Amino acid sequence: MAIMRTHYASGITPDMNGDTVTVAGWVHEIRDLGGICFLVLRDREGFIQITMVKKKTDPDLFDAGRRLNRESVVLVTGVVKEANQAPNGYEIIPEILNMLSEAESPLPMDVTGKVGADIDTRLDSRFMDLRRRKMLAAFVIRHHTLKAVRDFLTGEGFIEIHTPKVVAAATEGGTALFPITYFNREAFLNQSPQLYKQIMMAAGFDRVCEIGAIFRAEEHDTLRHLNEATSIDIEASFADHFEVMGILERLIHDVYAHISRQCEPQLSALGIELSVPELPFRRLTYDDALDIAHQHGHDIEWGDDFGTAAERAIGGAVGEHYFIIDWPTDIKPYYTHPNDDDPRYSKSFDLMHPRMELASGSQRIHSHDLLRQRIAACGLDPDGFDFYLKAFRYGMPPHAGWGLGTERLVMTMLGVENIRDVVLFPRDRKRLSP
């Protein structure tokens, strides 16, 4: 028996009336009316009704069909028949029905959307959760988002690179790392490609990007944090922070425009009308943002980061994507370039969606001596950064870059509440499988 599908469900149209086709997929629903029995078969692209009439269908086939378990995998060969009463105006009258894999019963969760399920239940049976149309739609959009990102950055002259995820030391200090054993040595999962993409500036690649996993061992427990996330990173030589901000806002605009054009079926499955944000995004200075926070009653000292509540107040006041620029140098990582005229401020920015931070970036320090000094000032040991600092000693161009959270980009675009719903198999503090 050759397992050969001739059409996806969506590939069958009324003008194929009389054609013999083979479809394959999951038994979504069975409606047995006695003398007539409807099977709804689901595949990646849609649904197709299989109609069996007792008096016309082979008795063995009829009986096998009506006794199928929901979610079993079947291969059905039959004739397309135009039928006004059928869901899309057509159905398949089966001639051969092969059950390829019988689903056990009861199912661990409902796939049809009749009954909800808790996030924990859903993640425990994620493969089945992902059979739900809305989940598929979200991940198709995630795919097209990353494709749009790659196409855009390629067009801007970026070379995609892959840097090590197993590293010897912390990238930025601060964030907790996952320790692992590397043969007989201690190593860590990388929290960011930051140091490596900067080293690539010394390599003369000029513009690099990386889309890859980053790991944070923080024990946070929120709807917008993951311990394993996907970061979109760029680094560009002979550029300042304003130039890479321009790239970032055009990228966001471009992604929204692509998704709204190319993912209409998925957006409508999710009930979303996507509006493309207008360029340029507003630029708020840190001091401006601090004023807004103060106006909303948030008591934040100059030099402190905004808390979640203040961030939401500012986001609510702006109402669309915006940048916060000119951050105090001391709350940004050591590699952030201070302002030339007032070193208390830095050449840095965060890209904000009203709901949360999406990206942060800056012009980087390219002076070896200043960088070494800043590492020490941040309480880190410069000797641990030799492999990094070495790249700054033999010709390092001025450069700037940013890191953008893929999951946050997708979740804010789609209005998804829980970041876990835009990751296939999310890693959070509690969950290590599936």
Next chain:
RNA sequence: GUCCGGAUAGUGUAGUGGCCUAGCAUGGAGCCCUGUCGAGGCUCCGCCCCGGGUUCAAAUCCCGGUCCGGGCGCCA
């Protein structure tokens, strides 16, 4: 790290001391039904997280545990 909340059939829920032999929906089994499209009708199946305590009486109150969800912090 810290604070708050939760755990009842496979799934989602109702039930704050006796009216609970635990209700509802979905699901499963069986029967009826030739156009369903969240089909309908009838019958049946299946649940109070674990341990201890209070009480005449505990799903319900108390203590401990386990697991889960969420807020904040930190960050993307």
